[in-house]
Amino acid sequence: AIEEREDAPEDLKPRAPIVTVMGHVDHGKTSLLDYIREENVIAGESGGITQHIGAYAVSLDGGQKITFLDTPGHEAFTAMRARGAQVTDIAIIVIAADDDIMPQTREAISHAQAAGVPIVFAINKVDKPTANPEKIKEGLANMNLLVEDWGGKIQSQDISAKTGQGVNELLEKVLLEAEMLDLKANPDKLASGTVVEAFLDKGRGYVSTVLVQGGTLKIGDYVLAGTCSGKVKAMQDERGKIVREAGPSSPISILGLDGAPQAGDKFNVLEDEKEAKQIAAKRSQLLREQSVRTQRH
Ligand code: GDP
DSSP: OOOOOOOOGGGOEEOOOEEEEEESTTSSHHHHHHHHHHHOOOTTOOOOOOOOOSEEEEEOTTSOEEEEESSOSHHHHHHHHHTTOOOOSEEEEEEETTSOOOHHHHHHHHHHHHTTOOEEEEEEOTTSTTOOHHHHHHHHHHTTOOBGGGTSSBEEEEOOTTTOTTHHHHHHHHHHHHHHHTOEEOOSSBOEEEEEEEEEETTTEEEEEEEEEESBEETTOEEEETTEEEEEEEEEOTTSOBOSEEOTTOEEEEEEESSOOOTTOEEEEESOHHHHHHHHHHHHHHHHHHHHHHHHO
């Protein structure tokens, strides 16, 4: 069966925060994710991030790590939440300082609030002569969101995703927020987590990127993910490196599933291959029956 026991406090180890970047279209979400991806190379590793696998982890100078979901926008966030997945610890909400607080900014704020996820504001494009970060902070204050400069508790950082100004400070603030959350997980059990994306690759078969949230995923494990199952044949990180195991907060792409699960599907490792297959088959059958029923109505 799927093991979902409570972890004993002494088994919990610190884990990296998982961060989603949200905000209005064209305010700079993709630029920020690209900048962070390109600037950060894991200490001691030669290669930069070479593959888009839907999530990536960066190491900061102090050795701390942050995992970013690399699918900007709250569509991915809400799609995952709709499937019951809670994968975000902290939301960075990007607001362009040469624009106003726009409808999608408000939406992103309310999504984060509804999920109980703390927000760090990134007031972007401050390199532009027309940028007016104070106007944005005033706008936030009018929404009852007081940032630190305005005497409040919410963190915000003026940045330029183009020049990189303020981005390190932004990441420091994310880490500070993470410290307050005291994020922990038990690495010493069968892995579980959430599917970030999956696709069929000509040559490699089904490739699924998962975010490990508890336990450690290993080569040879039997995985059940949504209506799919299979034995992990190979694992690769966002640097294209072959890895043998992946612990909590690690994004990892895996080969060996018999299909492409949906983003937001939970995954579990089971002791028994047959059981994984049976549960996956039962779920597929239930889905088929449901769709037949909805077609009749
Ligand atoms: P997204 O829709 O939120 O992902 O926004 P993008 O990252 O695609 O950025 C939208 C546009 O704004 C692009 O043309 C970017 O080059 C530009 N842009 C993003 N960040 C900055 C910035 O900090 N400064 C300037 N000058 N332009 C930026």
